Amino acid sequence: MWDYTPPEIIPRNGIVINPAKTCQPIGAMYAALGVHRCLPHSHGSQGCCSYHRMHLSRHFRDPIAASTSSFTEGAAVFGGGANLKTALKNVFAIYNPDIIAVHTTCLSETIGDDIQVYINQAQVPPGKAVIYANTPSYVGSHVTGFSNMVKGMVKGLSVNNNHPNGKVNIIPGFVNPGDMREIKRMLKAMEVRFIMFPDTSGVLDAPLTGKYEMYPAGGTKIEELIDAGNSTVTLALGSFASEDAAQELRKKAKVRPLILRNPIGIRATDNFLMAVSRATGQEISAELEEERGQVIDVMVDLHDQYQDKKVAVFGDPDIVIALTSFLLELGMVPNYVLTGTPSEAFAKEVEQMLDEAGIKGRVKAGGDLFTLHQWIKEAPVDLLMGTSYGKYIAKAENIPLVRVGFPILDRGVHSYLPIVGYKGALRLIEMISNALLDKQDREAADEDFELIL
């Protein structure tokens, strides 16, 4: 099976085969779930909302609540204003969230609905809030949608009321709740006062209690989002998912933005912690230094198992950039690097990293998995890293797949554990070396089969 991919690269002029991205609203929905007692609202037909909830549900293995404007033909012709106003009224009355985060879909964007105007006209009960983001899927990808909704939080809520709070804002990017938890743990270890948004930990990795909570305990509080305007600095992790919101905070509330890579691997985590330390004057705690030392120890122990192996990496731009950098730290050869999100900056940044490492690789933004498969057919790699959609290539070409990123639809636990920070680095090293060694063991001839590796 899966022999529809010819190795020779034929130029393509439009068709996308086996996408490596999806649409904006799902990113916006995910971001909104990181606000405490927030119900994401999809302004469009019910189908989109249903797909987005289903997809998130599969990745997180948790219920995803979101409401929809349920467009019908009438709305598509006359505009969705009435639908949105009714929806907001119904949602507050019935599901009683503290805040509704409206995102658009391709349909409501195309018919030109003006969300701001509709929200102004809607009855919002006192003490409740509505924020929104425009998320047309014919621009960018799900990462763009995430970024837009985070920006929408700032736009809709954050204010500088001249009461500096001495806190650091952290925008963690489109990562798992496990990663957000880890970032918070590191900050707490340094005794840093911070506001993190969005924060899906405690929402999408909430414990099972035998009760369904539409709004679990986690998520950034509205007051915190407002207060983010009074913080000293915003650390935006990942330029694609987090920079726009940080810039908006600068514009709106004069909070200094600092754009960093996602803290994946040694160097990026070092940089993150040093930036935090510089911004707050807090020292990097001994606990974290110890963790760093552990990772180095493991790298020394295992480097001969993964060094010089060729890797194909694909997924969302921020994660892929950070991962590529980590793979280079490990002495691996990430020679195919691809994201589905369209962008010019991506290729530049990755190419520069590869150049510095003396690697001649292939890099593509706005690509699909058909292209990645063709590259691999032309010259194979030892390891594939990316989402579950990589499993077809992995099977066809007999390459181990290390699952990272979004979505992961065929394995569990991934959303609870980090890939960020030193702990995340340890976990990645374990996943990478195990994947390579499992294959080696499975395929070893009897005489080469060894107990001690």
Next chain:
Amino acid sequence: MDMAINQTDFSFIPEREKSIRTKGQQMQAIQCQADSVAGCVSQRACVYCGARVVLNPITDAVHLVHGPIGCASYTWDIRGSLSSGADLYRHSFSTDLREEDIIFGGERKLMRCIDELAERYHPPVMLVYSTCIVGVIGDDLEAVCRLASKRHRIKVIPVQSSGFSGNKSDGYRIACEVLLRMIASQERILYQPFHLNYLGDYNLAGEAWIICGYLQEIGINVNVAFTGDSRCESLLTAPGAALNIVQCAGSMGYLAKRMEEIYGIPFLNVSFLGLEDTMQSLRRIADFFANPYIIKRCEALIERELAQYGPIVKQYRQHLKGKKAAVFVGGGFKAISLIKQFRELGMEVVMVGTQTGRQEEYDAISQLVAEGTVILDDANPSELERFMLEQGADLLVGGVKERPLAYKLGLSFIDHNHERKHPLSGFTGAANFAREVEQTVCSPVWKYLDGPIHTGRINP
């Protein structure tokens, strides 16, 4: 233990009231087939979704989604429908409309994409799905497809499935129309007296293969399944069949009716869920052909299979007796079968809901279930939660969106939708089902729920 099911005061959307009934209390007709209310956390899907799930198992066709990327991404290989050969249908093809296409129209890009796909894959058929946005920007799908058909000498068929133009059921109907187009042929129809078509089985986990195996054994050939492991060529043999049997009437009832009108093929509604229904359905099919050889073989098969699988089901029944099930599935017909199947397992169904059930089906459900059973059309998570807890269900049968909800409530769960793990049809399927139910209902994991921190659950 605290008996309050939830502190939330359930004030329902008034419009929803007509969609919920409790047997024995109010017996008016249920309101179904209504569109979801704006602002509802509805589980309902769109026209495209309905059309796509029905057509997706045509394995050697190119399924091209004309629209922005998302609609294609979410439907990439999610159907769980198995193929015995071709796997082109497991690839995701999208025109990935961008901003400029929205402004200037997407027809040219669509044409380019069709050209590229036709040249690369030479598929016998290409299905081009329109999504919401295509309906709005006004691309003439029909015209582009007609031109492409001529240019490439293959069938390029538009599927007019703009999501907002209805709900999933409308998508089913549109898919049936497309299927009618696909089976139409210029050649003379070759009538085959002992052949039938199997409608409404999507070969999830290989289920259609099981049923086709039974039929073959008793001397009946299956021309094609609509749709499961279906190739474009085999679809062309459909008009020659002597009979259509319909498993999922929700999606395929329309096709059966139309084929009766056009080709004069009668149809039988069947169900292969559970021992009882499987047995009955096979007998009804054999009776239809009224051939002593077929009837004899049919009885022999039933006897053998019952001897093999009956005891297995009985064995599980011992562990499951008295447990309570909640059912929330797509079609009403499946719900009916499940109610009967749970009866075989000694379990009572205390809540039944469907997404696309029709009035006749709700009436049939009402007849079947015990007093006090809650019946609902469509449902949001709070409704599902409330009724499952109130009714003391031990198990929920549902689809992908219900699984995490059930688990959060500490209830066991069975996927009776695209994500089923084992075939659940036929005699072996009944045994699989019993085993799956037992495995989840009696799992040790539920013991850990009642820890010191555990609160709010009704069942001790």
